[in-house]
Amino acid sequence: MSREATNGVPCGARVLTLDTMNPNVRRVEYAVRGPIVQRAVQIEKELREGVKKPFTEVIKANIGDAHAMGQRPITFFRQVLALCSYPELLEDNKFPEDAKKRARRILDACGGHSLGAYSASQGIECIRQDVARYIERRDGGISSNPDNIYLSTGASDAIVTILKMLVCGEGRDRTGVMISIPQYPLYSAALADLGAVQISYYLEEESCWSLNVTELRRALNEAKQHCKPRVLCIINPGNPTGQVQSRQCIEDVIRFAKEEHLFLMADEVYQDNVYADGCKFHSFKKVLFEMGPEFSSKVEMASFHSTSKCYMGECGFRGGYMEVINMDPQVKAQLTKLVSVRLCPPVPGQALLDLVVNPPQPDEPSYSTFMKERKAVLADLAEKARLTEEIFNTVPGITCNPVQGAMYTFPRIALPQKAIDKAKEQGLVPDMFYCMRLLEEEGICLVPGSGFGQKEGTFHFRMTILPPTEKLKVVLQKIRDFHLKFTQEFS
Numbered sequence: 149m150s151r152e153a154t155n156g157v158p159c160g161a162r163v164l165t166l167d168t169m170n171p172n173v174r175r176v177e178y179a180v181r182g183p184i185v186q187r188a189v190q191i192e193k194e195l196r197e198g199v200k201k202p203f204t205e206v207i208k209a210n211i212g213d214a215h216a217m218g219q220r221p222i223t224f225f226r227q228v229l230a231l232c233s234y235p236e237l238l239e240d241n242k243f244p245e246d247a248k249k250r251a252r253r254i255l256d257a258c259g260g261h262s263l264g265a266y267s268a269s270q271g272i273e274c275i276r277q278d279v280a281r282y283i284e285r286r287d288g289g290i291s292s293n294p295d296n297i298y299l300s301t302g303a304s305d306a307i308v309t310i311l312k313m314l315v316c317g318e319g320r321d322r323t324g325v326m327i328s329i330p331q332y333p334l335y336s337a338a339l340a341d342l343g344a345v346q347i348s349y350y351l352e353e354e355s356c357w358s359l360n361v362t363e364l365r366r367a368l369n370e371a372k373q374h375c376k377p378r379v380l381c382i383i384n385p386g387n388p389t390g391q392v393q394s395r396q397c398i399e400d401v402i403r404f405a406k407e408e409h410l411f412l413m414a415d416e417v418y419q420d421n422v423y424a425d426g427c428k429f430h431s432f433k434k435v436l437f438e439m440g441p442e443f444s445s446k447v448e449m450a451s452f453h454s455t456s457k458c459y460m461g462e463c464g465f466r467g468g469y470m471e472v473i474n475m476d477p478q479v480k481a482q483l484t485k486l487v488s489v490r491l492c493p494p495v496p497g498q499a500l501l502d503l504v505v506n507p508p509q510p511d512e513p514s515y516s517t518f519m520k521e522r523k524a525v526l527a528d529l530a531e532k533a534r535l536t537e538e539i540f541n542t543v544p545g546i547t548c549n550p551v552q553g554a555m556y557t558f559p560r561i562a563l564p565q566k567a568i569d570k571a572k573e574q575g576l577v578p579d580m581f582y583c584m585r586l587l588e589e590e591g592i593c594l595v596p597g598s599g600f601g602q603k604e605g606t607f608h609f610r611m612t613i614l615p616p617t618e619k620l621k622v623v624l625q626k627i628r629d630f631h632l633k634f635t636q637e638f639s
């Protein structure tokens with residue numbers, strides 16, 4: 149007879165099993181690093197071991213990781229970070245004086261003059277001040293208070309922290325959070341983890357993934373039957389759909405949030421990634437304040453930015469910030485307490501963020517190289533955005549909206565019924581089946597649209613526009629050939 153431990157569990161049985169673990173964690177899904185990517189890593193290993201494949205390398209166009217796709221870091225950023233990491237280099241004549249000055253300023257603000265010390269939990273004060281000045285310049289002078297800035301471990305950490313502050317209640321009183329479909333799966337994953345209710349509102353593919361208030365209202369009214377909607381999340385420019393919202397649309401969303409008493413979360417990590425003619429980035433903060441005190445003194449909001457995207461692409465440093473607007477001071481004290489439990493965001497990431505918000509100025513020696521490098525990255529992305537749309541739209545059965553901004557395209561793929569049936573037979577959703585075949589046959593790693601959500605009966609994939617131009621052309625050509633072959637096989 150098996151002996152029992154004092155809590156009634158048989159001795160020797162695991163404490164932590166699939167049945168006893170937190171069920172919310174089991175519900176979490178994150179397609180961007182899902183089964184396709186795991187298989188891609190396995191295939192890379194097989195290639196290294198000499199297994200013969202119809203291709204010689206796996207091209208990973210699944211994740212918005214610019215440096216992993218070969219983008220070079222901005223020289224000034226790395227010079228200052230090198231100086232901060234190893235201050236003996238401050239004696240080295242190879243480094244420009246402005247980089248040294250920045251490094252000294254950052255080090256002076258660090259405990260013990262070292263990047264290795266913990267910082268204040270909300271982030272280093274002079275960096276928060278620099279962030280506030282950056283926001284003011286970006287928003288045409290609308291004031292920003294450094295006390296409302298929280299530095300974070302990438303934007304992800306700040307987004308999850310704010311959701312954690314907002315989610316509460318049980319049953320029909322549970323917090324409902326409105327997210328777009330398609331969405332960036334950090335949101336659905338965080339909502340599953342927190343046990344919040346996901347309220348899906350659909351972007352309109354037919355009009356370039358636009359957002360309209362009628363759809364927001366539909367989703368909200370339906371959700372009111374079973375939860376308490378309290379939060380509206382917007383990603384602009386959009387991931388995975390690459391749209392840039394018009395000023396009018398942002399105004400409508402703000403009006404809707406006020407009417408419906410919703411907390412706004414504006415994810416603006418792609419704020420410099422705008423390529424299409426006639427499109428411009430408008431920050432939610434700026435539009436909110438331009439709408440006058442009736443809105444700017446009432447609507448509660450958090451907006452997010454990161455060092456991971458734009459022209460920097462420095463995902464590995466995990467730098468980011470959020471600005472909170474109209475947050476109840478007592479709640480803000482709770483937020484400050486919550487972030488203090490994790491001590492502080494990575495200090496090297498904070499230092500990098502400082503350089504992003506406070507780049508070299510025209511009278512400084514590093515200015516011209518900085519501007520040249522920044523412009524080159526953004527021009528290259530704009531060209532690749534154009535190329536991607538153009539080539540995909542030549543393929544029968546693929547329809548691609550313009551990539552107005554961000555780093556992704558989310559084309560629609562027409563799949564023959566026989567392919568859909570075959571996928572079902574194998575227990576796969578059809579676009580997963582398609583992407584798996586593409587990976588096995590061509591070595592291209594994309595993410596199936598189902599990982600982001602899509603209208604019932606439609607199929608997509610997400611591809612980044614980050615591979616170097618020549619490689620991107622090869623990828624597009626290979627997808628074209630694969631799509632034609634796949635469609636023929638199942639028609």
Ligand SMILES: Cc1ncc(COP(=O)(O)O)c(C=O)c1O
Pocket residue numbers: 212301302303304305332334383387415417453454455456463467468
């Ligand atoms: C829309 C959006 N928000 C947030 C993030 C998180 O970025 P990070 O945590 O690296 O700042 C990403 C990353 O791809 C993203 O696409």
